[in-house]
Amino acid sequence: MAFNSIIYSSHEIIKASFLLHFCAETDKLRFSLSNRDHLMAKKNKKNKRSRIISDKRTAARPANDTLPELSQHQLLGLTLIVVCIYYGYSFLSNGFYQHDEAGHFVNMRTFWHDPKIILGIWAKPGYKLLFVIPSLLGPHFILFYNALIAGLTCFFTYKLCEKAGCKTPLFAFILLAFQPFWFQLAFRNYSETVSALILVLFLYMHYVDRKWIAALLLSYIVLTRQELYVFLGLYGLYLLLNKKFIPMLLLAVFPLLNHLWGWAVTGDPLFLYNQIFGTLETIQSAYPSMGFFHYFRMSLVIFGALALIYYLVYLGQLIFYKQRVEWFVFLAFTLFFLEYCVFQNKLIQIGPSGAGNLRYMNVVSPFIAILGAMALERLPDMKSRSKLLILLIPFSILALIYMRFKHNNLAYIPQDDYTPLLLVLIVVFSVFLLNKKRQILYFLIAASAVFTVLTLKPMQRSAEDRVMYEAVEWAKQNKSDSHPILASHTLFYYFWGKTRHDFPEGAAVIDQDAVNQAEIGTQIFWDSHYSYRPNLRSGQVPHTYFLERENEFRMLRQPFLSADRRFGLFVFEKIAVTDSMRLNE
Template sequence: MKNKESKTKNTPPLKSSELTDWNQTKTWLLLSMSTVVLTLIYYMVNSPRPYDDDNIGRYFMSQAAFVKPGYFLDIWGRPMAILLFSIPAQFGYWYVASGVALLTVMTCFFTYKAAQESGRPYAWMVVLFVFFQPLVLTTSFSLCAEPLAAFFVAIALYFYYRNKLWQAALLFSMVPLARSETVLILPLIAIPWLRERRWVPVLLLGTGLAVYQIAGMISTGDPLYLLTQSKAFGHGLYQNGPFEHYFQRFIFITGPVIFVFLLFQLVSDIRLRKLSLLNTSVVLMFAVHVYFYWKGNVASVGFLRHFVAVGPMIALLALDGFNRWIGFEDKQKTNSVVWDAFILAALSVLILAYYSFELVGQYFLSDKAEHLKFGTALVLFLLFILRAVLKLDGIFFKKMMITGTVILTVAYCFVKEKPLTFAPEHQTVKNCYDYYKENIRGKTPKVMIAHTWWFFFDNFNNYTKTMEEGGYESMRKEKLADLPVGSFVIWDSHYSHRLSSNVQLREDLAGDKNFQLKQQFLSSDQKFVIYIFEKVKQPS
């Protein structure tokens, strides 16, 4: 039986009069892929730092994996990431980042191939809809695990739409080894196969987790290794957050153009009672992340980048919305013009009322009013009205719609997503490290330190080496008394008092006469501080 989603039913064959060069794939695929590659090069050349703190930890862990093979199974490091990063990590951070950039390019290409195999018009447009999701762009050369998950999702969808179910199942089974929460998508894939009695692909969906379980069982002797790791991972590690966290920020994950087309298609699917692998998976992942962060019962800190894992699915749904918007929907079947106009108008109002603010960094919201997103949605609405209501439905106007979509999609990312320069906290750590190299290194028996970026600037892999090998000591209050006189404690307001560290500034250092404040560094935004204390005497 042919895969039911191998050809999308909501995009009927083009009329001969509509077969223009703008829907021919070779030229526009080449242009869109070239845009992706050139943008990647520009952002990498102008980004002197890793994406975030987790990238540094994963880099050092990957570098250490051949010395400590247990890291290949580490659930925080993500087994797939450690496996793929371990060899290039031996040569340096940017070798790994370049490899991820290559995988991102391949993700765009295979999402295009999935769109092409499923019969979607303007398949080349999906390349831009994948890459120019703001969070995809900013993580496209990072050591985050999400771009790896997105790559396996994209290539799996390609085989899925080709009706190569065995290959698709094997590739889908790898996705949870990059992002564990995506395991919840596997039942959505399996259900239609079970109905069609396709037993082998269903069994193959468990391949990735089975390999992980067997490897863990051999390594530790735990017959329930997978269950043990799942229960232990991150529970109680972070505080919970507000229920509306991802609702308020989702437009910043996708960008306004993709946001409009995605919701346009999802609302239309709901109205038509249409279920597909794409819409159910995206909605499920959104609900899962909302719940996880709201309840705080797993290692969820509310990062927006988690949705990069399903970026290809978001892009394909946005392409469906785009084709509906531009006029490829079967009007006799849906009688949709009025409904579509209403949906687009409602989305414009929603963006004006709910999203007229800025995102600060990758996490926080500002009170500053910003209406670029609303303006983008309004342009899309007006273009639809001109096409569908005023019947400006000729080839020239459709070219205007396509051109406008491309410009709005790409321009928003260039305006809002700048290359990764040092944040105030990172620059402060760098300034402190430079001070340490000039004034302290080689003149003190030990240095107590906790900040992840310190080890990155020092190129000291604390996953391979012991802290003592670098003249360092872990930031633990129980070790303060044992520090030799002349040692330094470099306390920072981010890491030194939390997670694996527990040194409190006032009671353990400032309030202890055995330590003397020598220097302090305050970030330019005054949100982060480093204090350097010297141990001047032993406790009596």
């Protein structure tokens, strides 16, 4: 009986323990479930808040506001179309922007007779080395070759814009391809276009972390534009601070090779120094400075309303909205632009003025296009854009006061033209009216086409060009190349299709030594533009020198004169050698 009682008691204790354990586990499970429900509710609340924020952001950006990315083939096809447009335009605009484009072609061909001819600041060896072989195919092929380089610059501007983080690189392509001065000079013989391409490739290689290639490209580009030595120094400092010592050393490669080549052919151990600073002094005395604000005033002519206004929008975004700055692209454009403004300063002469030549800005045209594209990409996400007016309103007023003028592609003409102001206002309004990227794309395409038609005027041959063509045709008919020739005008050789080395009896530019040493029978084609420039060259001979010596020179025909009588060309023949000439020799 006692044993049964013990067994019963033990059974009850075990049962009670089991019940207590079950209740404890149940409470623990209930607490766990409650805690899980609490965490899930908290998470759902957070997700709901995230969805609300996301919905707000989506509301700020219109639905389907994306642009399809161009495939490689599509981008190449678009590039080819632009190249064909540039080349086709060359037949409508068959005059010269400046005679340098003819001079550069003759210089390229002369290389094959005298390689050292491409050394020097004007000749720009880095530029000429890329052209001496294509030049053998003639001037029309060079037009296409230049157009191809301009098109490839648009292509790599797209690629650079993409690498810089912009999702709408097509905007940059369009903003570059149809900039007024870029379009106008795309097919012409100037170093600015190829310099722009190399500079874009330099930054592209920097962004893809190929610093050694970037360094070599920047090292090469100073052989095409000497003012880019500033960029060389700044990038060298950047590489030094980032301990990229090998790329930093590579920056010296091409300037050193250029110097060694020049030293070898001239015997001057300071060749590069003397080329830069000697030429600088000559240019400063020969060409006037246009004033610090010259390029500001002409910026609409150079870059056009689209690129310029959207660059100002980019400035407004970084100043007033604290947007991220793409420093390398921003500094490439801004420093180069300001550098040339300093060169034009009249108070203190610093650097080469170049008479405020507008084409120099084409070197950085790709970068203002990229900055404009970045500004446009951000526009649809900007709810409020009113702060941009802080820049856009003053600029519009300045455009009304200082930019309503006609121009001749070199400088402004003091005659009112309100077309630039109208285009500025259209683009300013677009900043506040366009809310979708597709709208922006369609506007860019339409505005580029309309603005190009309104502002672009094909360049026709000037009165001087026509006189030179007529003179060369006369010389061909009269077989002047059977005589030794003295001629200084670039177009004389360009229209004849010969370098000085190609004339069977020889040819040379006109100066006192050449006149004294000329053989009897030498024909002298003296022009009023290039044959007498005492500020640039010593030993210049005025036309009166020949007219006053009738016993030594005879005039072969009446002078060739332009219709406005501002340009003339005299043709003389040397008929005797006098004692005074022998004394001068």
